[in-house]
Amino acid sequence: MSAIPRYYQAKTKLLDLLSELPDNTPFPPERELAELFGMSRTTIRKALDELVLEGKLIRKAGRQGTAVAPRKQVHRLSLDALVQDLATRESIVVRTVGAQDVINVESVLVRGDEPIGVRSTYLRASQFPGFAELYDRSASLRKFLMDRYKIRFGELHPWCTTALATPRIAGMLDVRPATPVLSVSWMAHDFRGVPVERSWVVLRGDRAHLTMHLPRTDHVVRRSTA
């Protein structure tokens, strides 16, 4: 008479167990939980899968097994900071793509020893002669473009959605492929409307929040009411 799937019952029980354990506590092995709950390992795994996707558990191959994920590790990243370029990063790759006409600047965003995002920016090489040699990787990319190439940026209209991590991105973020991520993209123009850069940021949804800012609105969009 239970319309509730067994794996979901397991998930609920595991969540209870989980919430009482301190961070990084080793979790019982899957086979043990299966026997304990009287379910097959497959069913237990389905429950564990979801908890891992939600960032509540961490699984590692080999002997160490599953453990309670460190909580309160959600980092707040502002949209402005993403656009300006992040202060903390681990690596920057500048590479030319295709017929030497596209420059790709890729950086890994790190917070608290964890990679939590990847930022990838594409520029036209013809627009920025000598970029690879001149670029100072310790500074903001946006500031560099403004200072060195006298770019004056116009307004931005970034957009944001969810995606599943590709194998490459998953490797960079230390998560499994198909992990849900937050994807933020924008196309930057200068103040005259000339395209300047195309950027794309992928954030680990379980480790990062994107914060935005909306100015005071004393007016409201008027609607034509039928």
Add this chain to the structure above:
Amino acid sequence: MSAIPRYYQAKTKLLDLLSELPDNTPFPPERELAELFGMSRTTIRKALDELVLEGKLIRKAGRQGTAVAPRKQVHRLSLDALVQDLATRESIVVRTVGAQDVINVESVLVRGDEPIGVRSTYLRASQFPGFAELYDRSASLRKFLMDRYKIRFGELHPWCTTALATPRIAGMLDVRPATPVLSVSWMAHDFRGVPVERSWVVLRGDRAHLTMHLPRTDHVVRRSTA
């Protein structure tokens, strides 16, 4: 010698098959694919699961089975529109929560005959006497609060992340539980800093993009370089 899992090989093949089929084309049954690829149904299902999560396939219970999902169905929703209250919606529920002191206004956001999001707003009943009787559901909630209760809103700092759909939300969005969704939240204050509303929007990541706006920045955040 193949480090590539069989389910991922299956996914790649299915993706090829998929990309050549028109929208809404019925897909072969799982048991048939299993025999065709020489894999177990479980393995095929793991591949199909990811394709469904990515919004490339649609599964329905019963006789109709799996089909190619309609593409190019991504709706762009602006952050401003979310905050103002959506123009298109299917249903609004006003209910009191707990000891009659919290009002919850919940609406389903519909685009092109599909539910793509849920917006839930919480208000303090004591702050808005007679709300349930007075509220005109055809108008913007925000506008209603401004007109009827003379609320003057201050600036907002919404935040955004990914989440997995709970069973309740999944039911409202017509997706499976644990489907990745885009979660946008904010706390609205009036211009003096008094809390007014607490809102939460969940969007189907495979059907909706959130668009934002960033004004021109002639200045760049200065960093203290060590």
Add this chain to the structure above:
DNA sequence: CAGTGGTCTAGACCACTCT
């Protein structure tokens, strides 16, 4: 009623990693 996806089982083998 027949066929579909949704769930579940019991078992197997592998790669990895700690001891």
Add this chain to the structure above:
DNA sequence: GAGTGGTCTAGACCACTGG
């Protein structure tokens, strides 16, 4: 070497939906 998670199999039963 022992134990972990990652993958995979073959089979089963169920709920649902169309003809």
